Amino acid sequence: MNALTRDFVNLVNTAEENQTAKEQTSGAQFREKLHLMPPVGWLNDPNGLCQMDGVFHAFFQYSPFNAEGGVKMWGHYTSTNLIDWEYKGVSLYPDQPFDCHGVYSGSAFLEDGTMYLYYTGNVKLEDGDFDYINTGREANTVLVTTKDGIHFGSKKELLRNSDYPSDLTCHVRDPKVWKKDDTYYMIQGARTKNDVGQALIFESSDKINWHFHSRIESEKPFGYMWECPDYFETDGIKILSSSVQGLEGKEWADRNVYQSGYFLVDGDILDSYKLSPYHLWDYGFDYYAPQSFEAEDGRRIHISWMGMPDCEEYTNPTTKDGWQHCFTFPREVFIKDGKVCQKPVHELDAKKQQLQDVQNELTQSGCPVYEVNVDGIKENHFQAVLSDELILNYENGRFQMHFTTKSKTSVSAGRSLRYAEVGTLENVKILADTSSVEVFVNDGEFVFSTRYYPNDYKIVVHSPSAHITFDKIQ
Template sequence: MNKTEYLNRLDEQKKIQELMKGDKYTLNFHLIPPSGWLNDPNGLCQFNGVNHIYYQYTPFDATWGMKLWGHYTTEDWITYKEYEPFIFSDIEDDRDGVYSGSAFIKNNEFYFYYTGNVKHTDKKYDYISAGREQNTILIKSKDGFTYKEKKTLLKNIDYPKNMSCHVRDPQIFEKNDNYYMVLGARNLDDVGCILIYQSKDLENWDYHMTLTTPEKFGYMWECPNIIEISGQTFLICCPQGVEQQGIDYANIYQCGYFPLELDLEKKEYKFGDFIELDRGFDIYAPQTFLDENNRRILIGWMGIPDADYTNQPTIDKGWQHALTLPRELKANGKKIYQLPLEEYKKLRGEVQKTLDCSAENVELNFEFITCKNFNLTLRDSISLTYDGSIFTLDLEKCGFGRKTRSVKLKNLIDIQIFLDNSSIEIFLNSGEEVFTSRCYSKNLEANPKFSGEYTLNDFKWYELKKFEILK
């Protein structure tokens, strides 16, 4: 979809937006699509104090369609500005969609890298070994809003010969006076892996090395980020094709990270064990960036592809999916901890200590002295339980196919919950474990009820204000 085609359909978008008005399940402190469908966050960066949030966007269809890059900005994480789509599908090398990518800022200029999708239809293809182009494309911009041209950097022929047609989602980092591009990939043996390319100028790239686990861990690794926190290197990625093991790897596709020892000069590496980043039903394609205060910030897609549960209530209103609350990442050894940004405290109303909580959009905080077991019900339909070793989220009454997700937890020290109209984000033990999910309760009043064998040091809650979205 090029810009002209988009502009010619704006009346159609207005009709969808009218349908969205008054939807009880719209989200008040999360970013949702202006209309239609949203998925992966893309191009996350901060420039001159402004945070840019691009995202996969299909304006006219709530279930799928031709992908563009939508665009929000914010300076304070509370007030946002919505813009028309930033990247349209308007060249041969991205004719079937502007897929995911990232931003890198150098010398006061944005470098946007993304995957241009092309699917051939002249004959029957499997679109794995043949029939699909995954073109790595560069856009340079002085302001993050406009650009003059697109430059294709890598095509299928430029990837290693044993790669399938699934190579995508470029991310850039700088190390030892070199630039490195990270791409998620699937090889012809159906093994997930990461390709790394090297450059001196951000435009001319040479293949450098491939990363994969000694034993196969899924057939495709999507949305890679190689980052460093407190001296520890991590590879965040989304492996597809990993089978469930007990309560682990319960989603159809995984979202997590490997602690990583990586020597780029010697081309040597060693993976630690894969750790799930989030144990909820609706988390995928996270992307991170360093802000101007040197915080490592993560935003994820509050959704997942090909799930057997749905978001039918919002689909019926013309929209689907959202972005997670942005989170600051910290590391404790080889473990990543996540907590909502400090800025979200500005959403809080007056602190409340009473159990009488009829508010709908709330933050709830529990701090325990001891906790042998704990049961919490919200909205008469969301159940959280801890039995001394396993924490479980049960959404069977309001999940539209979502049932339970669990995690092993040695101790329950604290719980922080963000409850929006149709989402819940749970942070356990100061971000040691996180659950992100959509949920569709009939009654949206929080109405917390809890029981168990525990001693509370503190319980408090806050009603939360809405984001302000400027257009």
């Protein structure tokens, strides 16, 4: 541990202890019960997600000194059931010349009892314009290994700007690694000097020496930057996921500032392939930079930052309480009738206690953490109202998530409307936590996630002839 690391350790400990003390005296109104949050300060992307020897690891982009962001390090949670998480402290500090302005996003690759963590070491150069040109920022690809997720070897810089194709800006980042036959492949997000977003693939025979292999682009330019790319197969379907910046125009006008979605890959991503149109992972207000991993039982689990960068339409009210943002609840990605769907992991079932099982209409109040399931919907309309101000409704093929009040001090904290064309509505699942709601439509073919900030908890559901259950979770 160098002197800088020691300083970080002390400063982070103090910030976390002060926050705990503050919350013990003045409470923590919007702290979630099921969803991972930063102990103090800011959280963004999930990093290094994996399950090793039965233990789930969720690292996260963490800025403990300021609830509005700042220099990034990796915080760390572990769990054996994806529900009860233990905070393990900061694992990776920005303490080397090649990552001194941020231990940016990355992923875990497991082999032979070792966790290989690959990430981007961010360095902002004083004389450059770090947003646009190749000289303003170093985007170093770094490896660090651990056998237990707690004790780490020394960081090793693997790739630097000069190893990336020369038509790229300095925006290259967020490595994710997989193995095929005897070769390792790494995907990274990139932005070209012509402002085209794409993914890069590197290959290696030893996980340490990497060479550029190819680039993945859509047929027509699609956004200017692809962040946090992920490539995986599930139930025989090949999925290329990416968080895309720079999508503008009609189709994107009523959506979030940046998108997170996926292309289905037809063919071989390493050779000749065709990408499908882009599908959004989530249609709500708060969703960015998801990452997936394969659990030991073979499930493909997906966790996202339930937040949005550069989002000017709203001020998260938790900022004044010293923290901001959380993750989505872990979701299983599965294929139904050829479509990519998501559902909360089944571990949640153990926490549920059914309070109501009714037809047509449900009203329940006073319980902040719950799941509502509406099944067998036959009509052409549906409505659920949460805490009087968040309306979920369906009519003529369109499903909407709508806040009735847009004021910054309301339940919405400033947001208004999101929607998706879902076709025929069959079922709806609502998973609510103290300050978040995730809605799964038609077995999770469409999902809407949002933060919300109610002062009391109430849900009213109208769905003529449907079967409605209410499960208390906490």
